[in-house]
Amino acid sequence: MRRGEVAATARMRGGIGADGPFWDALENGEFRIARCRNCHTWMMPAHFRCGTCGSWEIGWEEVAPKGVVYAWTRNHMVSDVLKERRGDLPYVTVLVELPHAGGVRVPGMLVGDPPDLACGMPVNGTIHPAEERSRGYATMVWEAAA
Secondary structure, eight states: OOHHHHHHHHHHHSSOSTTHHHHHHHHTTOOEEEEETTTOOEESSOOSSOTTTOOOOEEEEEOOSEEEEEEEEEESOOOGGGGGGGGGOSEEEEEEEEGGGTTEEEEEEESSOOTTOOTTOEEEEEEEOOOGGGTTOOEEEEEEOO
16 A cells, blocks of 8 residues: 555544544644634644534644643553554653643654653654554654753
8 A cells, every 4th residue: 555545544444534634734744733713722633523612613723843741651562553663662652732732632752762751841843754654644753852
């Protein structure tokens, strides 16, 4: 399968499909988060309809990839579902809170394993292009802020 086919297949399998613009934006080198055009509530994960006001008018705003670690875990094993990541072991996944985007949280991988890793640590994100080990998705990768 080509990259686009892998990504399309994965999108069809997971979630409700409302997050397609998130993945499309990453593929274009942009970090965008869903936001209601009516009440301006940020949404992640994305939905087709705003849970606050009920509006169907959802936009995708570009935001700075800067946040703080909300939660993290160090992975020492992967199942067959993530077998493409075996060469990365051990690695850290983070849930990053974006204070400037309503406090929504976005998952990603952390570059390295800083000894002072803790919740609340500031991080900056970069977009990595799609590859086989990310199952054809562009991905957000986070790094401890200097």
